[in-house]
Amino acid sequence: MADPAGPLRVGLCGLGEIGQHHLRAIRDCEAAELVAVSDLDRDLAERSAGDGSASGAATTFPTSVYTEIDQMLAEEELDLVDICLPHNLHLPVALSAIEAGCHVLLEKPMAIDTESCDLIIDAAGRKGVRVAVSHNQFFYEPHVRLRQLIEAGDLGEPQSLYARLWIGGKYRGWREDAGRSGGGLLIDAGVHRVYTMLMLGGPVRSVTTVMDSPRSEDGFVVTLGFASGANGVIQGAYHGPEGIFDDRIEVLASGGVAEVRGCEAFFEGDLPDGPKLRLRLDGTWRDDPVDDAWDASVARSVDRLLTAIATGDEPEVDGQAGRDAVEVIQAAYRSAETGSTVTLGEGGQ
Numbered sequence: 001m002a003d004p005a006g007p008l009r010v011g012l013c014g015l016g017e018i019g020q021h022h023l024r025a026i027r028d029c030e031a032a033e034l035v036a037v038s039d040l041d042r043d044l045a046e047r048s049a050g051d052g053s054a055s056g057a058a059t060t061f062p063t064s065v066y067t068e069i070d071q072m073l074a075e076e077e078l079d080l081v082d083i084c085l086p087h088n089l090h091l092p093v094a095l096s097a098i099e100a101g102c103h104v105l106l107e108k109p110m111a112i113d114t115e116s117c118d119l120i121i122d123a124a125g126r127k128g129v130r131v132a133v134s135h136n137q138f139f140y141e142p143h144v145r146l147r148q149l150i151e152a153g154d155l156g157e158p159q160s161l162y163a164r165l166w167i168g169g170k171y172r173g174w175r176e177d178a179g180r181s182g183g184g185l186l187i188d189a190g191v192h193r194v195y196t197m198l199m200l201g202g203p204v205r206s207v208t209t210v211m212d213s214p215r216s217e218d219g220f221v222v223t224l225g226f227a228s229g230a231n232g233v234i235q236g237a238y239h240g241p242e243g244i245f246d247d248r249i250e251v252l253a254s255g256g257v258a259e260v261r262g263c264e265a266f267f268e269g270d271l272p273d274g275p276k277l278r279l280r281l282d283g284t285w286r287d288d289p290v291d292d293a294w295d296a297s298v299a300r301s302v303d304r305l306l307t308a309i310a311t312g313d314e315p316e317v318d319g320q321a322g323r324d325a326v327e328v329i330q331a332a333y334r335s336a337e338t339g340s341t342v343t344l345g346e347g348g349q
């Protein structure tokens, strides 16, 4: 480990779509210093190390470039490894980083199953390092505001929660290989709806699923029974016409109704700009003024998690929170495969 009083020395693995957002966020984070990047694509890694973007040219940052993550771990004195890789690599790279004495920040989902999450959590516990998971929509301001309203009791008791993700046009590449992704749409973009449901509704006790082909699914409906007695539905599908991207959250509570009209949908350009959070309180609808953007939520997630670790605090989204989301996804797959409801106990499945 490097100077405990200095910024966190970060190595970033994976410079693809989300890695580019992490790259900028780490460089903007006052508590962190990006000292190394690693990607199989050397050209991409070199351009990213240059000016902080995949299209850049000028070299203005003293960032080392690697194509082998193990070599980066062996040669650099890192405090934290940020993992923006295909899902099957989250476990082995996290374990190598932890073994090297590093904290880890993992992109969603934390890993492809709860067993892998447990291995990461246990290894980190033994080494005395922290695990954080970038559930960026946990930091998306309309979701934060909605959670605050629920926690303050302003909406009354949540009764029914709904999260939907309708996409036209399937994600390609490694995501089509269940061996690399751990499943289909649910474990990929669907995980944002899962942790948002947990954030708003609390712990889940039962999961019942309808799914077209479990673990390589293009469409699913997951029904949740919350410990509170509320119920929830997460619906996702790739089946829309090209160009559709519609994600939204709705909460029906004893004292009101709330809708978040898209997080990624605004970013993807499929919704004209407009109110993000609408509330029906005291018998009238109103647009809440809170505003935010998807990419800002990613930057905030990285900044807040790195800053917490740098200052010795537990990150707001830790390994347990990452595991909780994976546990619901795993239960959803099991339910789809068996045709039965899967019950989750206090201590897990």
Ligand SMILES: NC(=O)c1ccc[n+]([C@@H]2O[C@H](COP(=O)([O-])OP(=O)(O)OC[C@H]3O[C@@H](n4cnc5c(N)ncnc54)[C@H](O)[C@@H]3O)[C@@H](O)[C@H]2O)c1
Pocket: 013, 014, 015, 016, 017, 018, 019, 038, 039, 040, 041, 044, 067, 068, 069, 083, 084, 085, 086, 087, 089, 107, 108, 109, 134, 136, 173, 174, 188, 298
């Ligand atoms: N928070 C979000 O909204 C969001 C959005 C997209 C992706 N993600 C998550 O980010 C992670 C990465 O997804 P992505 O879309 O950026 O993927 P991507 O395919 O765009 O990028 C992955 C990068 O990893 C590199 N890579 C693969 N194997 C490697 C290895 N062994 N060593 C070094 N580099 C290697 C590839 O060359 C590629 O550049 C996944 O966990 C995904 O679910 C999150």
